[in-house]
Amino acid sequence: VQLVESGGGSVTTGGSLRLSCVASQRTGCMAWFRLFPWRDPSLLSGVAMINTDNTPTYRDSVKGRFTITKDSAETTLYLQMDMPEPAATAIYSCVARSPSYCPPAIRRADFDSSGQGTQVTVSS
Secondary structure (H helix, E strand, O other): OOEEEEOOEEEEOOOEEEEEEEEOOOOOOEEEEEEOOOOOOOOOEEEEEEOOOOOEEEOHHHOOOEEEEEOOOOOEEEEEEEOOOHHHOEEEEEEEOOOOOOOOOOOHHHOOEEOOOEEEEEEO
């Protein structure tokens, strides 16, 4: 599955940004991960995931600020970022896996495919 992200850019803490990820085919559980600028590229942090019945899961630090959704065709994933903090500055990547159900935790190793990522920069 090929995944292509878009929608990244610069935003202030009082603003909003919506990331999109288009999949080349219908997938199962999908998720967003992020790579902070100071971390090793192998250390991605899970942000949110959503299964095929639209049940979302969020890491605690983004609850209430980020919303993960996907379209009815299950080929486009979104991440709505409202009032993000500067600490949210990172490269955001979309991932997907074949099973419709999501794993118990947002772990990169449980997903098969990943996009190239899109840069999000949050300033105060």
